[in-house]
Amino acid sequence: MRTITLQPLRAFEVSVEAEAISPSRFARLTLGRIRTQEVFMGNRKMKLADLFKVEGDEPLAIPEETTVVMDGDFSKVKRIGEGMIAGTLEVRGNVGMRAGNGMKGGLMTIRGNADDWLGREMTGGKIVVEENAGSHVGSGYRGEKCGMRGGEIEIRGSAGDYLGEHMCAGTIRVKGDTGDFPGAVNQGGTIFIGGDTYLPGAEMTKGSITVRGKTTMLPSYQKAEVVTLEGVQYQKYVGDLVENGKGELYAATSSP
Amino acid sequence: MIIRGGIVYDPANGIFGEEMDLCIDRGRIVEDAKGEEIDAHNLLVMAGGVDAHSHIAGAKVNTGRIMMPDDARLGLEPATAVCRPSTGYTVPNCYAIGYRYARLGYTTAFEAATPILESRHTHEELEEIPIIDKGALTLFGSNWEVMECVREKDLGKLAAYVSWGLRASKGYGVKIVNPGGGEAWGFGANVKGIYDPVPNFDVTPAEIMRSLAQVNESLRLPHSVHVHFNNLGKPGNYTTAIESLDLFKDIKPSQTRQVVHVAHMQFSTYGGTSWNDFKSEAPVIVDYFNKNHFCTMDIGQILFGSATTMTADAPLEYGNAHLLHAKWSNNDIELEESSGVVPLVYLRKNPVNAIQWAIGLELALLTKDPWKVILTTDHPNGSSFVNYPEVVSLLMSKVKRQEELSNIHELASKRTTLPGIEKEMDWCDIAIMTRAAPARILGLEDKGHLGVGADADVTVYDLKPDEMDPSIQHDLVKKSLATAKYTIKGGVLVSRDGEITATPEGRTFWVDASVPKEDEERMMEDLKEKFDRYYSIKLSNYMVQDAYIPNPVVIKAGALPVEEVAP
Numbered sequence: 001m002r003t004i005t006l007q008p009l010r011a012f013e014v015s016v017e018a019e020a021i022s023p024s025r026f027a028r029l030t031l032g033r034i035r036t037q038e039v040f041m042g043n044r045k046m047k048l049a050d051l052f053k054v055e056g057d058e059p060l061a062i063p064e065e066t067t068v069v070m071d072g073d074f075s076k077v078k079r080i081g082e083g084m085i086a087g088t089l090e091v092r093g094n095v096g097m098r099a100g101n102g103m104k105g106g107l108m109t110i111r112g113n114a115d116d117w118l119g120r121e122m123t124g125g126k127i128v129v130e131e132n133a134g135s136h137v138g139s140g141y142r143g144e145k146c147g148m149r150g151g152e153i154e155i156r157g158s159a160g161d162y163l164g165e166h167m168c169a170g171t172i173r174v175k176g177d178t179g180d181f182p183g184a185v186n187q188g189g190t191i192f193i194g195g196d197t198y199l200p201g202a203e204m205t206k207g208s209i210t211v212r213g214k215t216t217m218l219p220s221y222q223k224a225e226v227v228t229l230e231g232v233q234y235q236k237y238v239g240d241l242v243e244n245g246k247g248e249l250y251a252a253t254s255s256p
Numbered sequence: 257m258i259i260r261g262g263i264v265y266d267p268a269n270g271i272f273g274e275e276m277d278l279c280i281d282r283g284r285i286v287e288d289a290k291g292e293e294i295d296a297h298n299l300l301v302m303a304g305g306v307d308a309h310s311h312i313a314g315a316k317v318n319t320g321r322i323m324m325p326d327d328a329r330l331g332l333e334p335a336t337a338v339c340r341p342s343t344g345y346t347v348p349n350c351y352a353i354g355y356r357y358a359r360l361g362y363t364t365a366f367e368a369a370t371p372i373l374e375s376r377h378t379h380e381e382l383e384e385i386p387i388i389d390k391g392a393l394t395l396f397g398s399n400w401e402v403m404e405c406v407r408e409k410d411l412g413k414l415a416a417y418v419s420w421g422l423r424a425s426k427g428y429g430v431k432i433v434n435p436g437g438g439e440a441w442g443f444g445a446n447v448k449g450i451y452d453p454v455p456n457f458d459v460t461p462a463e464i465m466r467s468l469a470q471v472n473e474s475l476r477l478p479h480s481v482h483v484h485f486n487n488l489g490k491p492g493n494y495t496t497a498i499e500s501l502d503l504f505k506d507i508k509p510s511q512t513r514q515v516v517h518v519a520h521m522q523f524s525t526y527g528g529t530s531w532n533d534f535k536s537e538a539p540v541i542v543d544y545f546n547k548n549h550f551c552t553m554d555i556g557q558i559l560f561g562s563a564t565t566m567t568a569d570a571p572l573e574y575g576n577a578h579l580l581h582a583k584w585s586n587n588d589i590e591l592e593e594s595s596g597v598v599p600l601v602y603l604r605k606n607p608v609n610a611i612q613w614a615i616g617l618e619l620a621l622l623t624k625d626p627w628k629v630i631l632t633t634d635h636p637n638g639s640s641f642v643n644y645p646e647v648v649s650l651l652m653s654k655v656k657r658q659e660e661l662s663n664i665h666e667l668a669s670k671r672t673t674l675p676g677i678e679k680e681m682d683w684c685d686i687a688i689m690t691r692a693a694p695a696r697i698l699g700l701e702d703k704g705h706l707g708v709g710a711d712a713d714v715t716v717y718d719l720k721p722d723e724m725d726p727s728i729q730h731d732l733v734k735k736s737l738a739t740a741k742y743t744i745k746g747g748v749l750v751s752r753d754g755e756i757t758a759t760p761e762g763r764t765f766w767v768d769a770s771v772p773k774e775d776e777e778r779m780m781e782d783l784k785e786k787f788d789r790y791y792s793i794k795l796s797n798y799m800v801q802d803a804y805i806p807n808p809v810v811i812k813a814g815a816l817p818v819e820e821v822a823p
Contacts, residue, residue, distance in 0.1 A: 143326035 002027070004034065004056035005069045006048075012076035014042040015096065016051060019079040021070070023087025023106060024063035031058055063087045063106070075115065081108050084125065097134070100127045103151065116160065122170070124151045135160030135179060138172050138189070148172070148189060164191050167207065183209040186247055204240045204247035211251050221249060257281075257747060259294045259714060262301030263721050265687040268696070268705035272684050273721060280712040283747040287708055294742055294749070298720045302687050304363030304713025304745060305644075306704050308694035309482075309519055309554045310635040312353050313367045313381035313392065315374040316566045319585050319597045320347040320636070324564065327599070339756050346564040346599070346636040354386035354759070356642050358751040361715030361740035364695070364703050365641075367392040368482070368519065368634075369433060369568050371592045372399075372798075373791075375425035379804040382764055387750050389703075389711075389809075391765035393482050394427030395568050396468055398438030400591040400790075401782060403457040406467045412772070415471045415815050416779035419769040422477075424799045426766040426808075429479035429698075430472050431519075433568040434486050435461040438593040446571040450486055450499055461486050466503050469515060475769040476510040476813045478699025480552075482517045485524045489572050494537035497524040498544060501551055509550070517697055520556025520634040522616040534608055535671035538618035546624050552697050553623075554632040557616035557647050558609065559639035560664075562601045566637065570594035591790055602639075610668035614661075618672055620651055621679045626688040630697065644690070645737035651681045651689075653730035680727045699811075700765070712747040715740045764805045769813040 004026050020037035029037075035049035048054060063086040074080065075094040082101040091099075094112035103122040110127070116134035119127050121141065133155045139162055140147030147166035158176030165181070167189030177195035186204040193200070196213035201221070212232065221239035227250065228234070234250035257280040264276050278301065279289035311317055321328065321344065330345035331352060342352035357365055370378040370392045382390050396402050396418060405414035418430060436447045436454035443455050450462040469481045485500050487493040497518070504516040518524070527537040545551060565576060570586045573596025577584030584598045602609040616638070623629040631648070635641040650656055654677075661669050669675045681689075695704025702711045719736040726733045743751040750758050787795040802808070 141326055141329060143324050 001065050001067060002057045002059060002061035003067045003069060004031070004054065005071060007053040007070075008072045008074065008077075009051055009053055011073065012041070012051070014076070016041045016077045017079055018048070018077050019082035019101070020048060021068065021077075021089075022081045022084040023066040023068045023089050024083075024085045026068060027063040027066040027087060028060050030060070031056060075113070081106075084108070100125075103127065113157075114155075119148060119151070119153050121147055121149065122151045122153075123149045126152045127154070129153075129155045129157070132157035132176070133159045133174075136162045136165060138163070138167055138170065139165035146187070158195060163193075164189050167191070177213065183207070183247075201240055201247055201249050203243045203245070204249070205243050205245040206247055208248040208250070210234070211249075213252065215251050217249075217251065226253065257292045257294065257712075257744070258289055259296050259301065259716065259742075259744075262296035262299050262716060264301045264706065265683050265721075266303060266692075266706040267684050267688045268692040269707045271706070278706060278714060280714070280744070280747045283712050285706055285708055285710045285712050294716065294744075296716045296742070298722065299741065300683065300717040300719045300721045300736075302361070302715050302717075303691045303695075303704050303706050303710070304715055304743065305357075305361050305690050306694040306698070306700065307357070307362055307365040307632065307635075307641060308517075308630055308698050309368045309556075309632045310365050310641055311368055311566050311637070312365055312385065312390070312635070313350070314370045314378035315587065316369075316568075316595050316597055317347060317381065318377070319587065320564045320566055320599070321349070323583060323585055323597060324599055327562075327564070336756070338759055346562055346640050348640075350381050350384035351386060354388055354762070355751075355756050358387045358743050358745065358756060359739055359754050360642065360644060361717065361737070361743050362388065362641075363711075363713035363715075363743065363745045364389045364700070366390060366428065366698060369393060369395050369431050369484075370425060370427065371395045371568065371589045371595070372421050372425040372427075373589050373592055373793075375427065375800045376804060379426060379764070379800055383804065383806060385762065386759040387745055387756075387762055389713075389745075389762045389765065391428035391698075392425070393429045393431035393479075394421055394425045395431050395433060395593050396421060397432035397435040397464060397484075397568075398454075398593050400439070400457075400786065401779070402468065403436070403439070403454060403459050403464065404782065405779075406459045406463050407457060410778075411467060411471055411474070412775040413779045413782070414467055415474055416771045416775040417783075418468070418471050419475060419771045419815070420776070420779065420783075422767050422769060426764070426800045426805050428765050428767055428811075429477055429482055430468055431482045431484075432465055432468055433484040433593070434488060434572065435464040435483075437461070437486060437571055438568060438589075438595075441571045441574075441594045442588060447486055449496060450503070462500075462503055465500060466507070469504050469507050473507060473510040473515070475771070475815050477767055477769060478511070478811055478813065479697070480509065480514050480517050482519055484519045484567065484569060488523050488569060489526075489576070491526050491528040491530055491534045493524050493526050494541055497521075497541060501544060501548070504550055505548070507550070511699065513699060514552040514628075514697060515550040516552075518551060518553040520632065520637065521553035521619055521629075522556040522558065522612060522638070523634075525615050525619060531608055534611060536611055536615045536618060536673070538615050538622060539673055542619060542622040545628055552628045552630070552693070553619065554630045554634070554694075555616045555619045556632055556634040556638050557620075558602050558612045559633060559643050559646055560602045560604050560609065560613065561639065562599070563639050564597065564599045564636040566595070566597045568593045568595045570596040572596070573598050576600065590792060591786060604664040607665045607667040610665035611671055613664065614668045614672040614674040616647075617650055617657065618674050618677065620689070621677045621681070622673070626681075626685045627693045627696065629689065630694045631689040642738070645734045648686055648690070648737055649726070649730040649734040652686065652726040652733055653728070654678060654680055655727060656730040683721050683726075712744060714742075714744040716742040716744075718753075761807055763807040763809050765809045765811060766805065767811045767813055769815065771815040775815075
């Protein structure tokens with residue numbers, strides 16, 4: 001197993017676009033090459049080593065056997081792990097927007113908070129966030145019809161608005177609450193919300209949303225039977241009828 | 257500048273693949289010149305391409321951009337020393353439009369529809385499109401003043417309004433879109449045929465089209481009326497097309513050109529009674545064009561992949577959106593038009609899309625005279641203009657057509673005549689369809705040819721026409737046409753092997769037509785009332801000021817007494 005560690009050399013005031021940081025990109029690069037990878041700070045093109053201290057094992061490895069450990073505050077660093085196909089990425093701190101953008105495989109663990117657009121349009125792999133995530137987790141780019149298409153996102157804290165918007169497949173689990181409109185235009189994804197939420201599943205046509213906490217339902221859902229899942233009683237709804245949808249929505253009938 | 261030794265195709269001047277040198281001085285083709293030499297030995301040389309129907313600027317293009325942030329993710333190119341950044345594919349940003357036309361070897365493009373009210377926006381965008389020369393056609397088909405003049409049978413007043421409208425919009429010609437339909441749509445209705453009266457106006461689309469065509473000729477405008485027929489995009493609409501064409505039969509052209517140009521004919525060549533028995537009626541339409549010489553068309557080819565339909569035919573867009581469950585927008589343009597935008601994707605395995613694809617090619621291949629049919633994709637309605645080389649390679653190669661037919665829905669082979677068409681176009685046909693004919697149809701005397709005195713818009717393609725067979729090497733045709741080796745615009749090398757080397761500002765053509773003073777006064781009285789009572793803006797703020805056209809080319813035209821032609 002090859003391990004590469006990154007530490008920020010300073011606190012960033014201007015956002016950094018660093019899609020270069022990914023185990024599958026680093027795997028076949030020497031440390032020297034990794035240090036010269038292109039990143040942008042604002043509109044200035046820079047090298048990775050200008051902003052981060054890069055250390056680790058020199059021998060090359062396959063992506064599956066590469067681990068990137070990021071130690072520090074990366075909340076101003078965007079697009080970490082974009083398009084990663086394999087390997088492990090561990091962030092001991094917060095990450096900026098669009099972490100795991102278009103991720104295809106591998107494991108990304110974020111020990112702190114994630115910002116908006118986490119795992120946007122991801123197709124595979126797994127993202128674990130130990131604290132909270134921002135809005136638009138696993139959703140599509142503005143205007144796109146299809147957001148998350150596969151893989152798994154687990155958020156141990158709470159998440160913002162529009163969780164899994166335009167989701168087509170894959171699974172999102174949130175332990176805490178979410179903001180408004182989770183699973184909007186869901187077309188086949190699976191969402192589990194451990195806490196409270198507001199107006200889930202607007203324009204959902206397929207897939208399922210389960211809400212363990214309190215929720216306010218849209219009027220365009222039809223009540224179905226009461227079901228018991230893992231020992232908890234849920235009222236099942238079908239909708240969104242506005243879109244002639246066949247989505248399934250389970251709302252717990254008692255508070256956790 | 258001298259372009260040495262190219263194989264020149266200049267059909268307007270009777271040059272069909274001759275090796276010759278082209279001399280350029282001060283932006284014109286001349287007999288003899290000195291200076292920089294461009295080596296084009298054995299390479300294909302044509303005049304700069306002319307696109308007579310393309311939606312490149314104005315309110316609806318911008319609505320498309322707003323509706324599709326996802327489109328802006330495509331086609332990203334960073335700024336260079338000479339270029340500003342490019343974004344977008346079906347609805348690119350202004351800069352990208354100029355650069356991509358130049359790469360394609362096109363040097364002129366006309367925005368196909370702009371309402372007078374939105375013209376300032378259109379010109380603001382045209383101004384930002386680098387390199388190419390341009391112009392905009394002004395919409396008159398559902399305009400209150402037009403319909404009132406038609407109802408009163410006052411063609412003198414109508415001529416005064418058209419002349420004023422062209423000046424107000426700094427427009428180049430008369431565009432008619434679904435005549436009367438745009439107004440009917442304000443009341444949730446549409447006109448169902450050319451003899452179906454427009455609600456509240458008591459005129460028919462037939463009367464609107466005929467009157468505007470008569471006025472177009474009485475004003476001696478350089479371009480004929482440019483018509484998007486009623487019932488466009490509906491199964492069985494070919495009868496509407498033929499009926500509409502018959503309206504123009506006995507109108508005399510004021511110049512040596514057509515009396516009517518039909519926009520994106522493909523969308524009006526549909527047979528059948530529903531989408532289930534949808535089929536091509538291209539042979540009937542083409543037969544009409546082969547027998548009559550007063551009409552021309554552009555094909556409006558569709559290509560598989562994403563497109564954005566945008567038109568002043570708002571009811572059509574509403575129908576599209578509901579049929580395809582797509583996102584949509586409609587816009588009511590006060591007393592003038594209504595319009596809409598719907599993004600969509602044409603699919604190979606969709607029977608309707610496959611037949612539409614075949615119809616465009618049928619129209620181009622069956623029409624005997626290439627001067628009557630010009631190549632467009634009705635950008636971005638059928639496809640982006642960057643895909644013109646794909647259409648050219650299909651027209652030049654039966655093999656490629658057969659390959660594509662075997663990959664698409666089988667009904668394209670059963671409900672069209674495309675599989676049986678042997679014709680393969682040659683470079684001469686292509687030069688006519690993409691340059692010479694569009695320039696002639698638009699009435700642009702200095703465009704589309706390489707005679708002495710013409711604009712020095714020249715394209716050199718990296719293709720040796722004497723050493724290759726386009727019917728087999730269709731991939732090479734497509735690749736070479738997609739990126740011109742050299743594009744010269746107004747005597748300046750603007751693109752070399754796809755790299756933009758200079759970004760001169762293009763010119764904007766518009767037509768200033770004079771009318772008798774008394775007609776104009778009568779018309780202005782009407783107009784003042786309309787602005788006082790209905791328009792959201794004042795007449796004094798309405799005209800597009802000269803400042804919006806930094807490089808104008810004003811073409812003078814003028815009225816003759818209108819002769820009423822017996823119906």
